[in-house]
Amino acid sequence: IGCMLRLFLVGLYLFIQILFFALLIPSAIVFILVSLLILYPLTIVQPSEKELKTIAKNNFIRLRLLKEENRAVVERWFEHYYQTYKQKKAWWSLSELFTIPPIARDWHMGYTVTLDRYGKELTKPTLYKQDLIGRKKEIDQIEQILSKSEESNVVIVGEEGVGKQTIIEELAKRIYYGQTAGPLAYKRMILVMMESILSEHVDQNQKEELFRQVFSEAADAGNIILVIREIDRYVSREAGRIDLSSVIEPFAKTNAIQCIGITTPFLYQKYLYPNEKIRRIFQKIDVAAVSTEEALQILMDAVHTFEERLNVILPYETLQAIIERSEYYITYIPFPEKAIELLDEICATVSHNKKPGSLSVIHPSMVDTVLSQKIHMPTTLSEETKEKLNRLESVLSEEIIDQEEAIQKTTSTLRRSFLLINKRKKPFASLLFLGPTGVGKTQTAKTIAQFFFGSEKHLYRFDMSSFQSKDDIPLLIGSIDKNQPGLLTQSVRNNPYGVLLLDELEKANKDLINIFLTIIDEGYFTDGFGKPVDCKNLIIIATSNAASDKIFQDLSGQKQQQADGWLINYLISEKIYSPEFLNRFDQVILYKPLEKESILKIAQKDIRTIEQTIQKLYHIKITVSDESLTKLIDREYDRKFGARNMERLIHDHIEDTIAKLILEKKVQEGGSITL
Secondary structure (H helix, E strand, O other), X not given: OHHHHHHHHHHHHHHHHXXXXXXXXXXXXXXXXXXXXXXXXHHHHOOOHHHHHHHHHHHHHHHHOOOHHHHHHHHHHHHXXXXXXXXXXXXXXXXXXXXXXXXXXXXXXOOOHHHHHOEXXXXXXXXXXXXXXXXXXXXXXXXXXXXXXXXXXXXXXOOOOOOHHHHXXXXXXXXXXXXXXXXXXXXXXXXXXXXXXXXXXXXHHHHHHHHHHHHHHHHHHOOEEEEEOOHHHHEOOOOOOOEOHHHHHXXXXXXXXEEEXXXXXXXXXXXXXXXXXXXXXXXXXXXXXOOHHHHHHHHHHHHHHHHHHHOEEOOHHHHHHHHHHHHHHOOOOOXXXXXXXXXXXXXXXXXXXXXXXOOEXXXXXXXXXXXXXXXXXXXXXXXXXXXXXXXXXXXXXXXXXXXXXXXXHHHHHHHHHHHOOOOOOOOOEEEEEEOOOOOOHXXXXXXXXXXXXXXXXXEEEEXXXXXXXXXXXXXXXXXXXXXXXXXXXXXXXXXXXXXXXXXXXXXXXXXXXXXXXXXXXXXXXXXXXXXXXXXXXEEEEEEEOOOHHHHHHHOOOOOHHHHHHHXXXXXHHOOOOOHHHHHHOXXXXXXXXXXXXXXXXXXXXXXXXXXXXXXXXXXXXXXXXXXXXXXXXXXXXXXXHHHHHHHHHHHHHHHHHHHHHHHOOOXXXXXXXXX
């Protein structure tokens, strides 16, 4: 029975197996046929990858092309965008396989407990996919130096915003994925948090000991590259800094670790270059600002991040406008940072003002709108500015008495200059007003500031007689030693749009005049901290009383055009101003001495102001006859002191008399005073 039962089970098993295999092949065939019947219509309906790319390309160009002349550029932009962010890559391709780091690559290296506490790991996988543009030379140089057998340290030197940190991040990315030279592949790059280390202790020796411990751990581990930001702060004994050179040098001279320092050109020259220990073991890598073409490529590569995050569309022409406007108006930050900052502000502004969920296309005009709000000045020649330029001559003629030729030259110069807005590499206009005191030079500058910029707050007046020594120059441009920003530097940076008035220029130190020569010629100057200060959006007016005696003596009766040439030749021959300095100005303008008839007009204007003020404050009518004014001018006026002398006469002889009568209550409210 047992044998029969076993045979039955074996037979049943064989039958089931035969049946399974007999049905398997037909079932598989049926399944394949059914699948083909179901999937075939779908393959007909669903477009191919090539067709999908064509659709995406058409949509991309439709939204991001405003001018047909830029079609070829936008098509190349799409190809780069599609290959980088949209095209699916086979996981088995060599480039994709290289993105997978080896397992347990750090297990054979030493522990870095203290370093991990005071450091930030940079060699970590990141979600950012932007390619570094235009920095291959610098990265290759850094890799080459870091691969040396000893003293393999670099200091990256560049202005804030040129992309020093981006270079570090790209290098860390390559090291993580093993895409660098053999000695650097799969090392750890760690940013040392210097402030955390130095804040642990008050005593200098304890600070150095902790810093030494961090370096010692890194050296023992054998796979560390240390990054030190603002390395200039840690290699000098000057105020506000600490000298850790004695700790850095022994480790940096060996091949146990590599160090990367970061600083700016000015601070490198001031603090690192004089330190022979550090200068010798840290090789300098200069990082300049990228070109406008490279900056545009960087924007095009970064655009998709802003578009996806804020649901906006950025056409190619908008990116062009961002590059052009940021290059001209944002001079204190280099490319690419200033372009990316402006792009971010524009996107944020549009996103804030649009309806939630809607898609907005940002046109180039929005660049001017946002930039004008950011820098508080117009970036295009608006209709309001055009109207002001047309009215300027009549407004100046009302304020400045009997200086028709000077006013005409001033207004014509300003009209020409403003037509080149966004194009001039110099200030809006630069004018040198020559003539004796009290003839309207300073008043012209005040009127221009009031009329053009809405307030005399936009007039930055500097009395050059206060800067007669070379030692006074830091007061204007600043001093890093005293940590003072400088009066001129602060005024221009806080209010870059206005009138810069340099009174009595001939009294300034000659070295200071050379600084203004650079401003007038190049549109900027370098402050005491080595930073450029943009002056392109200023109207610069310098006044000078030089050769006033000669004007009264020899120029009476000459036509002003002839007098201008004669006076300029005299100033050069007497070495008051150099020819190259005078030639830098857009216009050198002579203000002629005022005759008694002109002084009478000025006096009448001042009296009208006094009459209106007294009437408003005390409700007392003031009347001053022209005959009284004429007698006062004939008796007291000195032509050499101009209108200012007349103002003093009015104060002493008329305002003082009115004040006494009111204070002594000899005239009551509603009464009148006749002089």
